[in-house]
Each structure stands twice: as structure tokens, then as C-alpha cells.
Amino acid sequence: MIQIDDAGSGSLIGGTGIGILDTRNNKYYFEIIPLEYYQTELFYQKAYQDYVVDIIKRGFKKINVTKDREIEVCQGYMFDKLRDWLSKNDYNWKSTKIEGPLQHKVEESFNQYVINLGLPKAFIKHARYAFGFHRLLKWVFADLDNRQKLCKTQWKSWQKWGHIEKSIYKNTLTYQDYCLKCGKKIDINLDVITIEYITNKPATINLHKSCYKGQLNQVPPIFLHDLCLMIKVRKKIITKLNPKSNQNLYLKTKENKVNILDNRGEILGSLNNKLGEKLAFWLNKGFNWHCILKDFSDNNFLVLAQIKNL
Ligand SMILES: [Zn+2]
Numbered sequence: 001m002i003q004i005d006d007a008g009s010g011s012l013i014g015g016t017g018i019g020i021l022d023t024r025n026n027k028y029y030f031e032i033i034p035l036e037y038y039q040t041e042l043f044y045q046k047a048y049q050d051y052v053v054d055i056i057k058r059g060f061k062k063i064n065v066t067k068d069r070e071i072e073v074c075q076g077y078m079f080d081k082l083r084d085w086l087s088k089n090d091y092n093w094k095s096t097k098i099e100g101p102l103q104h105k106v107e108e109s110f111n112q113y114v115i116n117l118g119l120p121k122a123f124i125k126h127a128r129y130a131f132g133f134h135r136l137l138k139w140v141f142a143d144l145d146n147r148q149k150l151c152k153t154q155w156k157s158w159q160k161w162g163h164i165e166k167s168i169y170k171n172t173l174t175y176q177d178y179c180l181k182c183g184k185k186i187d188i189n190l191d192v193i194t195i196e197y198i199t200n201k202p203a204t205i206n207l208h209k210s211c212y213k214g215q216l217n218q219v220p221p222i223f224l225h226d227l228c229l230m231i232k233v234r235k236k237i238i239t240k241l242n243p244k245s246n247q248n249l250y251l252k253t254k255e256n257k258v259n260i261l262d263n264r265g266e267i268l269g270s271l272n273n274k275l276g277e278k279l280a281f282w283l284n285k286g287f288n289w290h291c292i293l294k295d296f297s298d299n300n301f302l303v304l305a306q307i308k309n310l
Helices: 047-062 077-088 101-117 121-125 133-141 144-150 156-161 274-283
Strands: 002-007 016-022 027-033 070-074 092-096 167-172 191-198 202-208 226-232 248-254 257-261 267-271 289-297 300-307
Touching: 002 077, 002 101, 016 047, 016 101, 027 047, 027 101, 047 077, 070 077, 077 092, 101 121, 133 144, 133 202, 226 267, 226 274, 248 274, 257 274, 267 274
Parallel strands: 002 070, 070 092
Antiparallel strands: 002 016, 016 027, 167 191, 191 202, 226 300, 248 257, 248 289, 257 267, 289 300
16 A cells, blocks of 8 residues: 655644655655745645645655555645546545554654754644644744744735734743743743733743844733723722722732722722733833723622723
């Protein structure tokens, strides 16, 4: 049996790997569809499907595949043109789900290829969804100038997320992390550059100060621009509040805790969770939020906060 499979067609990083295995003698051929096919108008022409045919021609020659052999081709769209070519050339082939040794081999070859491109080994080896788009995007954003050259930039998802606004600022790390630029550990209390942005959810990247060379954009990240804050207040205070009055409230920090005050300066509640920490950081830098009391029930109430001075 001759088997044909691909790997990496869904990886933001790198081209796509194509592998051929002769199960009779274990001869294996692997080649990459170059990134160019994902970075130029070639992508819209689906020219990578033609390139697959070229790879298979070279591979068949190399491992001596003759026309009497049975061929199994993976079912994906990657092989649409190959299937036509196999039929036209009277090969004995069928589409099927490829499992077993070839699947493993092609994945291994592709992993090795992206490791050679610079993706840290640990990034792939210990993660089930190693090639998830948003995970790889973080790695790319850690060194955008150099790493966007390794991306499938004609992808819609890259066009959508590849150049989104980021908050980039000096920070002191309160937890341990790994630098996505150099791959080394960042210790607690170290000065770092933090990059924050929001795609389908907020994301944070921390880099050693010396690992970041680009510009800073020292503004609160977009996910802090408009906030809905839910806090609990004491019964005694609630009776004094009128949810219909749209009264202005104020955020004020005290020891890294954010208090919410009414216009008489009375503390209505506080935020001491992660969000509170983040807000405190930016409040201490002089940024302010315009807050209004929106609604409450029992002793919960809702504050809408919108950033003022951007
Ligand atoms: Zn670093």
C-alpha cells in the first residue's frame, strides 16, 4: 500500500507538509509546500493543490511507486487536484482516512520543520492543541517583525487578527511566566514588557525587557476600555442609591484595591480580583474611567465604566 497524508494545513506557522509512505518497505518521502503559496495571490488560486501534485511526482520517483500499486489518499481538500491527476494517469487509488504510522510520521516531520523555523520544542511537545491559531498568534506577536514572515498571511484569520491594536507597556511581573521571545523563564518581580490585546478573548504576553525592541503603546488594553463591573454593597447604602438617577461614580485605588465611590465620597464597594489589579495599575498611571450606576437587585449592583482620557 502507498499512503499519502498532510500535516500543518491548519497551522498559522509554516507551509504544509506532505508525506508519502510505502507500507511494504517503509520508504518515506516528505516535502513542504512553501510559505509563498500562503503569502501571495497564489493562495487564492489554490496553487498549493498544484504544488501537491509536483511533490507527489517527485516522491513517487524517489521511492519508486509504480502504477500497479494501491494508493490511499487522505480525504482533505489539499488533495483535490492530486485525485484528478491520479485518475488521469491510471493510478489505482481511493480516498480514505489515514491513520497509523504515516499520520504519526507526517506530524513528526512537520513538528521538526516548525521547530527549525524557531518555534520552541516545548511549545509543541507538551500541548494537545499545539497548533491552535490563537496560541501560535501569541508566539508571533512576541516578535512580530520577524515572525510574521513565517505565517500563512493570506489567511482570513491573519488578515483579521494579525495587526490588531495592542497595549505594550513596562510592567513588573507578579507571577512566573515564560518569555515567548527567548523561551526562557521570567522570574517574579522582574521588570518586563507586557503586551495585551483581545481576539476572541483577552491575551497577555510577557517578555524580558531586553527581549523587546519595538515601540511601546502605554495605554490600557482595549478590553479595559468598556467595562461592566458587578459589586456587592451593604444594605444600608443601597437605600440611599437610586438606580434611575444615573448618578456618577468614581474609581479610586487604595493599596492595589479599586474602590467604587459615589459622588459624596462614600465607598460603595471594591474590586480586589484580577480585574481590580489591572484597573489599579492603570488608575495609578493617571488613566480614568467614567462610571455610571446602571442597575441593582438585592445587594448586587452594576457599574458601567468607560475610559475617559485616551
Ligand atoms: Zn526573553
